[in-house]
Amino acid sequence: MISLAGRDILHAWGKFVFTGVGLGLLIGVTLTMAGVYRGMVDDAKVLLDNSGADLWVVQQDTLGPYAEASSLYDDTWRGILSMAGVARAANVTYLTMQVRRGERDVRAMVVGVVGGEPGLPGQPGFLVAGRHLSRSHYEAVADLASGFRLGDRIQIRRHHYTVVGLTRRMVSSGGDPMIFIPLKDAQAAQFLKDNDAIVRQRARTAANPAFSTPNVLDAVLASQSSNPYVNAVLVQIEAGRDPEQVAEPIRRWKRLTVYTRAQMEEILIGKLIATSSKQIGMFLVILAIVSAAIVAFIIYTLTLGKIREIAVLKLIGTRNRTIAGMIMQQAVGLGLIGFVVGKIAATFWAPFFPKYVLLETGDALRGFVAVVVICILASVLAIRAALKVDPAEAIGG
Amino acid sequence: MADMEKTGIRIEGLRKRYGEGDTAVDALKGVDMQVAPGEVVGLIGPSGSGKSTLLKCLGAVIEPSAGRMTLGQDLIYNDRWEIADLRALRRDKIGFVFQAPYLIPFLDVTDNVALLPMLAGESNAIARQRARELLEALDVAHRARAMPAQLSGGEQQRVAIARALVNRPPVILADEPTAPLDSERALAVIRILNQMARQFDTAIIVVTHDEKIIPTFKRIYHIRDGRTHEEAGAAMPLE
Numbered sequence: 262m263i264s265l266a267g268r269d270i271l272h273a274w275g276k277f278v279f280t281g282v283g284l285g286l287l288i289g290v291t292l293t294m295a296g297v298y299r300g301m302v303d304d305a306k307v308l309l310d311n312s313g314a315d316l317w318v319v320q321q322d323t324l325g326p327y328a329e330a331s332s333l334y335d336d337t338w339r340g341i342l343s344m345a346g347v348a349r350a351a352n353v354t355y356l357t358m359q360v361r362r363g364e365r366d367v368r369a370m371v372v373g374v375v376g377g378e379p380g381l382p383g384q385p386g387f388l389v390a391g392r393h394l395s396r397s398h399y400e401a402v403a404d405l406a407s408g409f410r411l412g413d414r415i416q417i418r419r420h421h422y423t424v425v426g427l428t429r430r431m432v433s434s435g436g437d438p439m440i441f442i443p444l445k446d447a448q449a450a451q452f453l454k455d456n457d458a459i460v461r462q463r464a465r466t467a468a469n470p471a472f473s474t475p476n477v478l479d480a481v482l483a484s485q486s487s488n489p490y491v492n493a494v495l496v497q498i499e500a501g502r503d504p505e506q507v508a509e510p511i512r513r514w515k516r517l518t519v520y521t522r523a524q525m526e527e528i529l530i531g532k533l534i535a536t537s538s539k540q541i542g543m544f545l546v547i548l549a550i551v552s553a554a555i556v557a558f559i560i561y562t563l564t565l566g567k568i569r570e571i572a573v574l575k576l577i578g579t580r581n582r583t584i585a586g587m588i589m590q591q592a593v594g595l596g597l598i599g600f601v602v603g604k605i606a607a608t609f610w611a612p613f614f615p616k617y618v619l620l621e622t623g624d625a626l627r628g629f630v631a632v633v634v635i636c637i638l639a640s641v642l643a644i645r646a647a648l649k650v651d652p653a654e655a656i657g658g
Numbered sequence: 659m660a661d662m663e664k665t666g667i668r669i670e671g672l673r674k675r676y677g678e679g680d681t682a683v684d685a686l687k688g689v690d691m692q693v694a695p696g697e698v699v700g701l702i703g704p705s706g707s708g709k710s711t712l713l714k715c716l717g718a719v720i721e722p723s724a725g726r727m728t729l730g731q732d733l734i735y736n737d738r739w740e741i742a743d744l745r746a747l748r749r750d751k752i753g754f755v756f757q758a759p760y761l762i763p764f765l766d767v768t769d770n771v772a773l774l775p776m777l778a779g780e781s782n783a784i785a786r787q788r789a790r791e792l793l794e795a796l797d798v799a800h801r802a803r804a805m806p807a808q809l810s811g812g813e814q815q816r817v818a819i820a821r822a823l824v825n826r827p828p829v830i831l832a833d834e835p836t837a838p839l840d841s842e843r844a845l846a847v848i849r850i851l852n853q854m855a856r857q858f859d860t861a862i863i864v865v866t867h868d869e870k871i872i873p874t875f876k877r878i879y880h881i882r883d884g885r886t887h888e889e890a891g892a893a894m895p896l897e
């Protein structure tokens with residue numbers, strides 16, 4: 262037996278290819294949407310991996326430092342370092358902001374890290390060029406995606422920083438590239454007010470009769486113009502320790518909230534990007550419905566155009582099963598063309614997206630199965646029409 | 659061949675009523691007809707007289723209301739269908755030729771003909787071999803790889819005849835097979851049908867309005883108002 266569906270597709274290949282390409286672009290969009298979601302999840306995981314931390318110590322009862330604001334005194338880390346099982350602890354600050362690059366500005370996550378000792382948690386794990394932060398002021402290590410090059414000058418608030426090192430795939434959970442600067446500078450940047458505000462605040466403080474003694478006034482002014490807070494303390498535990506067992510005493514004795522890697526991942530993926538992933542899920546549902554409608558419409562139209570031939574096929578004794586199979590195979594054939602085009606299109610355009618798009622083989626396989634199922638369902642309408650055709654129609658009046 | 663098989667087509671008291679009640683139409687009111695194997699008969703009559711209805715009943719695509727029909731040695735209808743698988747009956751026992759050839763546009767000439775034996779479970783190679791033999795006999799073998807749209811009207815009709823013959827059915831039903839053809843081609847088609855009827859022992863019924871071919875029949879059934887009358891034809895020589 263020959264493949265009736267295959268012969269029909271070969272005969273009308275132009276129609277099939279054009280429809281398949283159209284469908285394919287739609288499938289490409291669908292695969293890309295899935296890739297955008299996977300990219301977001303991957304960004305979150307990379308953020309956690311690259312921080313080099315096993316535990317995140319944050320302000321009590323907050324989901325900090327990524328999903329909620331958190332602030333701790335910047336001497337908390339010393340106490341944590343002395344706890345059992347803690348190998349290293351380091352302060353870190355995160356501040357998402359616009360930084361100036363020449364005439365334009367880029368959105369970036371400015372990370373304040375403790376410089377000097379390489380390997381401390383919070384620092385960029387690896388560099389593609391240049392060196393790590395070594396001085397305590399006005400140096401920066403930037404992610405390549407920020408567009409900065411070695412030697413460039415970055416303006417963050419009122420200060421300029423020189424790019425001494427470049428890193429890669431260091432992004433916030435929102436996909437913004439990271440710029441690492443020394444902790445002290447970052448604390449200042451988080452706190453920094455404009456000159457007018459400082460002048461006004463000084464005047465207000467000086468006018469307060471409670472601070473009338475000169476020494477007291479100086480001390481209060483000094484405390485107002487420095488920032489003793491950080492967003493989190495990143496902790497590395499000793500090899501072989503159970504993170505939960507190290508975390509528990511810190512929670513109890515330091516009265517702070519501590520998250521393990523697994524809990525942090527749950528916060529990022531389950532809470533921070535949950536809305537976005539629902540948004541994408543909604544898109545996927547709509548795209549699937551639209552694809553199904555297109556396949557159904559095309560196959561239905563193609564079938565109606567063949568009513569005469571189907572009547573003849575029935576008259577000469579073709580089984581209903583054979584005719585239904587022919588239509589279903591054509592629908593699946595259309596889906597296959599569409600899937601191949603879609604996969605190629607998605608692979609081609611994914612790198613041009615501003616945020617990371619991760620095309621997973623598993624998603625492609627799931628997409629493939631979905632396409633085949635949708636095509637089979639979409640052919641039902643056409644099959645019903647074909648089975649209703651009366652073989653007597655072939656004889657006519 | 660056994661005598662039993664020499665029956666060809668026999669129709670007795672066939673009736674067909676379309677619809678019910680006030681709007682019912684009695685298209686056939688007791689048709690008697692017999693066509694022997696190897697014989698080509700004409701079926702003529704005015705428009706609306708029931709020619710197509712008779713062909714559809716014989717072709718087992720509509721169900722008669724009453725009567726008897728026998729194809730070869732098989733009683734197929736006796737006030738009800740006597741055969742369970744009408745589809746297989748159409749495929750194996752009846753060949754159809756229509757006014758328009760209705761070839762399958764996406765199959766080439768050979769596969770248009772070979773499709774029937776393939777549907778009956780024959781291997782592709784044997785089905786195509788049988789198709790080629792018939793195309794040879796019908797003088798269209800040189801177009802065997804062409805698509806239907808690339809053939810002339812007469813060539814298409816010969817391919818359609820090959821398709822009707824390929825499963826060696828005892829009966830061929832032809833509904834106005836020469837209508838779109840000029841008189842020379844029309845006569846050629848009738849000549850081929852006669853030749854095939856003799857060669858394969860097939861009983862052939864040709865429904866026609868075509869004045870050019872009516873004189874070629876030896877026997878003609880005239881159908882008027884749902885009833886048939888047998889007449890002798892002019893039996894004009896075809897060679």
Ligand SMILES: Nc1ncnc2c1ncn2[C@@H]1O[C@H](COP(=O)(O)OP(=O)(O)OP(=O)(O)O)[C@@H](O)[C@H]1O
Binds near residue numbers: 707711712
């Ligand atoms: N499906 C149907 N339902 C109801 N009446 C029908 C149907 N098909 C045919 N008829 C009626 O049955 C009668 C015979 O029709 P039929 O098509 O057999 O005529 P015909 O001899 O083939 O005519 P023509 O030469 O015009 O093709 C006509 O009166 C027609 O109106």
Ligand SMILES: [Mg+2]
Binds near residue numbers: 658
């Ligand atoms: Mg008719």
